[in-house]
Amino acid sequence: MSVKEEIYSQIVGALEGASFPIGNPEDLFAAFPDGADTTCKSGDVVLKASDAGKVLTGDDFPFKSAENVAQTIVDRAGL
Template sequence: MADKEELRTQMKDAFGGADYPINSPMDLVPALPNGPSTKFESGDFSMTAMELNTKLGGGNFPYESADAFVDDVLQQLEEQGHLDDN
């Protein structure tokens, strides 16, 4: 089972260095420690930033902060069944 708070921390660390507001997923790439290959893992959940981009909808760009972006990503993952309810 994935720990949503653990994923939130990993994503905030990875996406936090972007220059906000962001207008597209491409605005995040320079901030990622391993570029699109940056991996987020918790329990049985494992997905790279590139996989996130392909699995999630277009998002609600622009995002004004890392918190807003990460909250939306986690909500979409949960709605699509990629995260177990905790």
């Protein structure tokens, strides 16, 4: 599994119990188990939920699924 696939899978897993759609960054952070401190790791790559705030824009919302969140984050993070 590539780094991108592993991080994607971890994000989807972290958002497993989240209620969608998610309409803003605050609600997205709240949906993660450890909030903005939720961390995904693959090899030397460490990605915190708070890092998502650096790559997401208001136009990305609302998110309709965990997969939508994960795909947007891994694409924008350049993984």
